[in-house]
Amino acid sequence: xxxxxxxxxxxxxxxxxxxxxxxxxxxxxxxxxxxxxxxxxxxxxxxxxxxxxxxxxxxxxxxxxxxxxxxxxxxxxxxxxxxxxxxxxxxxxxxxxxxxxxxxxxxxxxxxxxxxxxxxxxxxxxxxxxxxxxxxxxxxxxxxxxxxxxxxxxxxxxxxxxxxxxxxxxxxxxxxxxxxxxxxxxxxxxxxxxxxxxxxxxxxxxxxxxxxxxxxxxxxxxxxxxxxxxxxxxxxxxxxxxxxxxxxxxxxxxxxxxxxxxxxxxxxxxxxxxxxxxxxxxxxxxxxxxxxxxxxxxxxxxxxxxxxxxxxxxxxxxxxxxxxxxxxxxxxxxxxxxxxxxxxxxxxxxxxxxxxxxxxxxxxxxxxxxxxxxxxxxxxxxxxxxxxxxxxxxxxxxxxxxxxxxxxxxxxxxxxxxxxxxxxxxxxxxxxxxxxxxxxxxxxxxxxxxxxxxxxxxxxxxxxxxxxxxxxxxxxxxxxxxxxxxxxxxxxxxxxxxxxxxxxxxxxxxxxxxxxxxxxxxxxxxxxxxxxxxxxxxxxxxxxxxxxxxxxxxxxxxxxxxxxxxxxxxxxxxxxxxxxxxxxxxxxxxxxxxxxxxxxxxxxxxxxxxxxxxxxxxxxxxxxxxxxxxxxxxxxxxxxxxxxxxxxxxxxxxxxxxxxxxxxxxxxxxxxxxxxxxxxxxxxxxxxxxxxxxxxxxxxxxxxxxxxxxxxxxxxxxxxxxxxxxxxxxxxxxxxxxxxxxxx
Amino acid sequence: xxxxxxxxxxxxxxxxxxxxxxxxxxxxxxxxxxxxxxxxxxxxxxxxxxxxxxxxxxxxxxxxxxxxxxxxxxxxxxxxxxxxxxxxxxxxxxxxxxxxxxxxxxxxxxxxxxxxxxx
Numbered sequence: 001x002x003x004x005x006x007x008x009x010x011x012x013x014x015x016x017x018x019x020x021x022x023x024x025x026x027x028x029x030x031x032x033x034x035x036x037x038x039x040x041x042x043x044x045x046x047x048x049x050x051x052x053x054x055x056x057x058x059x060x061x062x063x064x065x066x067x068x069x070x071x072x073x074x075x076x077x078x079x080x081x082x083x084x085x086x087x088x089x090x091x092x093x094x095x096x097x098x099x100x101x102x103x104x105x106x107x108x109x110x111x112x113x114x115x116x117x118x119x120x121x122x123x124x125x126x127x128x129x130x131x132x133x134x135x136x137x138x139x140x141x142x143x144x145x146x147x148x149x150x151x152x153x154x155x156x157x158x159x160x161x162x163x164x165x166x167x168x169x170x171x172x173x174x175x176x177x178x179x180x181x182x183x184x185x186x187x188x189x190x191x192x193x194x195x196x197x198x199x200x201x202x203x204x205x206x207x208x209x210x211x212x213x214x215x216x217x218x219x220x221x222x223x224x225x226x227x228x229x230x231x232x233x234x235x236x237x238x239x240x241x242x243x244x245x246x247x248x249x250x251x252x253x254x255x256x257x258x259x260x261x262x263x264x265x266x267x268x269x270x271x272x273x274x275x276x277x278x279x280x281x282x283x284x285x286x287x288x289x290x291x292x293x294x295x296x297x298x299x300x301x302x303x304x305x306x307x308x309x310x311x312x313x314x315x316x317x318x319x320x321x322x323x324x325x326x327x328x329x330x331x332x333x334x335x336x337x338x339x340x341x342x343x344x345x346x347x348x349x350x351x352x353x354x355x356x357x358x359x360x361x362x363x364x365x366x367x368x369x370x371x372x373x374x375x376x377x378x379x380x381x382x383x384x385x386x387x388x389x390x391x392x393x394x395x396x397x398x399x400x401x402x403x404x405x406x407x408x409x410x411x412x413x414x415x416x417x418x419x420x421x422x423x424x425x426x427x428x429x430x431x432x433x434x435x436x437x438x439x440x441x442x443x444x445x446x447x448x449x450x451x452x453x454x455x456x457x458x459x460x461x462x463x464x465x466x467x468x469x470x471x472x473x474x475x476x477x478x479x480x481x482x483x484x485x486x487x488x489x490x491x492x493x494x495x496x497x498x499x500x501x502x503x504x505x506x507x508x509x510x511x512x513x514x515x516x517x518x519x520x521x522x523x524x525x526x527x528x529x530x531x532x533x534x535x536x537x538x539x540x541x542x543x544x545x546x547x548x549x550x551x552x553x554x555x556x557x558x559x560x561x562x563x564x565x566x567x568x569x570x571x572x573x574x575x576x577x578x579x580x581x582x583x584x585x586x587x588x589x590x591x592x593x594x595x596x597x598x599x600x601x602x603x604x605x606x607x608x609x610x611x612x613x614x615x616x617x618x619x620x621x622x623x624x625x626x627x628x629x630x631x632x633x634x635x636x637x638x639x640x641x642x643x644x645x646x647x648x649x650x651x652x653x654x655x656x657x658x659x660x661x662x663x664x665x666x667x668x669x670x671x672x673x674x675x676x677x678x679x680x681x682x683x684x685x686x687x688x689x690x691x692x693x694x695x696x697x698x699x700x701x702x703x704x705x706x707x708x709x710x711x712x713x714x715x716x717x718x719x720x721x722x723x724x725x726x727x728x729x730x731x732x733x734x735x736x737x738x739x740x741x742x743x744x
Numbered sequence: 745x746x747x748x749x750x751x752x753x754x755x756x757x758x759x760x761x762x763x764x765x766x767x768x769x770x771x772x773x774x775x776x777x778x779x780x781x782x783x784x785x786x787x788x789x790x791x792x793x794x795x796x797x798x799x800x801x802x803x804x805x806x807x808x809x810x811x812x813x814x815x816x817x818x819x820x821x822x823x824x825x826x827x828x829x830x831x832x833x834x835x836x837x838x839x840x841x842x843x844x845x846x847x848x849x850x851x852x853x854x855x856x857x858x859x860x861x862x863x
Binding site: 361362408 | 797800812
């Protein structure tokens with residue numbers, strides 16, 4: 001915009017004009033025509049010498065050499081200040097319409113989701129603006145406008161949404177909150193719903209191996225959520241949300257800057273889902289009823305002079321869910337065959353301390369320390385099965401950043417310590433255990449400041465259950481020509497599977513659990529290890545003067561060992577060590593284009609090929625579509641008086657999905673080999689009234705696509721065929737919601 | 745009291761020694777001619793290519809090149825020379841005509857049309 005503010009200085013040798021006056025003209029441009037602007041105010045800054053323009057737009061004003069800044073203003077036009085160096089010039093100045101100006105400012109705004117051209121890893125960042133495109137009540141719902149991550153339903157009873165990347169479930173992702181791994185172990189199934197959407201400042205998604213700094217557990221990728229900071233977040237923020245399915249949410253943020261060094265914030269989230277819905281008349285709730293209270297207090301310290309920064313976080317969460325048959329009354333029917341029901345109560349306490357120090361004299365050198373403690377407790381029962389898990393977790397890391405020689409050679413090195421104490425009871429079997437590890441990492445990054453850079457990381461860990469192992473990770477970036485980036489990566493990940501916590505949906509079925517122990521150290525099973533390889537190509541372009549980019553990527557995950565989750569016998573679920581091959585291939589292509597002014601379009605196609613050697617032969621992974629198509633369009637109207645509209649539309653075409661084998665069930669309890677493909681359409685309209693106030697209204701699954709009869713044997717949930725895990729489409733029909741955001 | 749004087753003396757000695765000793769992380773800066781983002785890249789790269797330069801950042805607005813250097817391994821003069829060698833003049837060293845001519849058309853910081861384009 002700046003360069004569009006045309007300031008014309010016409011230096012005319014006008015002898016007739018005396019030295020002590022300055023002459024000029026204020027103009028406006030309308031439909032390409034210039035015309036004089038009568039009645040505009042013209043004055044010297046910080047003086048009371050002023051005048052107005054005549055009916056042709058001309059003005060004459062007293063001049064003295066000490067007057068340097070001339071101000072020209074007119075109502076509904078932007079006020080401009082012009083530098084004047086001598087009276088020997090005639091000023092011709094064009095004033096700009098206020099709304100015109102803001103429109104251009106808006107155009108220059110950063111994209112809400114951006115794929116980095118510079119980083120070596122395949123990282124895309126979702127900003128908080130992107131999160132406003134959908135209701136995004138919590139972290140698990142924050143990916144609906146992002147094609148890299150798939151959101152699936154885990155089962156028809158708890159209605160939990162599960163995320164997947166590269167065709168692999170969330171346990172294969174490292175999900176961190178401000179670089180502290182959080183959604184893991186006991187919180188794997190529901191953890192993503194425990195971070196309210198309004199707390200999220202941005203999300204970084206790394207596809208593929210990722211960095212060694214945050215640990216060895218990531219296999220398919222990493223997701224890191226940055227939370228809002230007391231120093232930069234709004235002083236007061238209130239968000240109210242209500243949906244026709246009965247979900248009500250309230251989010252409030254209070255932030256206070258206490259001094260030039262300290263600030264604090266209190267964030268409160270409550271939600272209530274007390275309305276019972278059973279649209280498909282299968283006598284089961286379409287989604288659980290329940291409530292959540294989630295409170296976080298943050299303290300932020302920063303001292304610019306000494307270079308010290310710090311954060312202290314405290315968080316408490318209570319979440320209650322009740323699912324199952326509509327008439328189930330927990331007080332009377334709990335653990336009986338009167339009615340099938342389930343209650344899941346989670347209490348979680350988190351605290352984290354982060355301290356960072358940037359050497360004031362050498363900005364490329366810093367030290368960071370973080371330590372976190374959490375206690376997660378889930379008490380639950382599903383029908384006649386109880387499942388209780390408690391996890392106490394400590395995570396500490398120390399990281400040192402510096403350079404070798406100069407800033408083209410950077411490194412990060414440090415230590416990590418983890419401790420996890422699990423108390424886990426599956427019905428009457430005790431799976432309690434302790435896990436701890438200590439590790440050291442070193443990551444070297446080379447950047448020639450031009451077309452080539454790479455990151456090579458290595459970590460070595462000693463784990464009481466996984467033993468001693470090294471984890472290498474490598475990323476490379478090469479920019480062959482303008483706006484093009486080729487990336488390659490490979491790396492290994494290793495983890496111990498928490499078979500029950502990660503596959504909790506199994507409890508909402510009458511499948512028997514067949515844990516085939518093999519002398520391994522966790523549940524008698526070996527740790528999971530996999531190599532991930534990836535290659536991607538990104539090309540930015542300018543077509544018809546509009547910006548866009550095209551992305552193509554291919555990733556392969558090869559398991560050297562996997563805890564196979566085998567659903568292929570309809571009466572049991574089996575867990576066993578992989579004997580043979582297991583891999584996941586993922587291909588994705590994506591186009592982002594700013595089609596016409598204020599309209600952004602994103603299209604994506606994904607292909608998955610996931611294959612595992614099961615006991616009964618090689619098969620594809622059940623309930624993962626091979627093909628997916630995604631489209632998102634966003635339109636923003638021109639800003640007038642700080643007010644504008646936003647329209648967003650997201651469409652997902654999910655291809656057919658393979659059902660696990662059901663051929664041995666009675667005919668009425670059988671499922672076909674494949675599900676039909678499904679169409680999902682979401683839309684949202686947001687009206688921004690002012691920077692302080694906005695309202696939104698939206699619809700999820702507008703076309704009302706649902707799965708008929710999602711639960712096998714729903715009419716008799718205590719017979720051996722009952723199974724709610726075969727979900728390929730939403731249980732709920734269309735859901736409409738509205739909400740408001742107010743900030744100070 | 746004697747102890748205090750001794751202590752002050754020791755401190756003074758220590759500081760005077762460190763003032764003379766070449767510093768491992770010395771902050772220095774000087775002006776370099778240039779005009780655009782490509783110049784910035786070229787100037788910083790040239791500076792970093794000089795042995796002993798650890799950190800280089802050129803400000804497009806002020807034309808100030810801020811450096812952190814190891815004074816044991818390099819001198820300011822060497823850096824002036826290496827920046828001038830890629831076509832960017834400094835107050836101390838003027839670049840050769842050849843190196844200036846080798847600059848990309850948009851980087852010709854002495855050309856009036858180019859200056860106008862960047863305003």
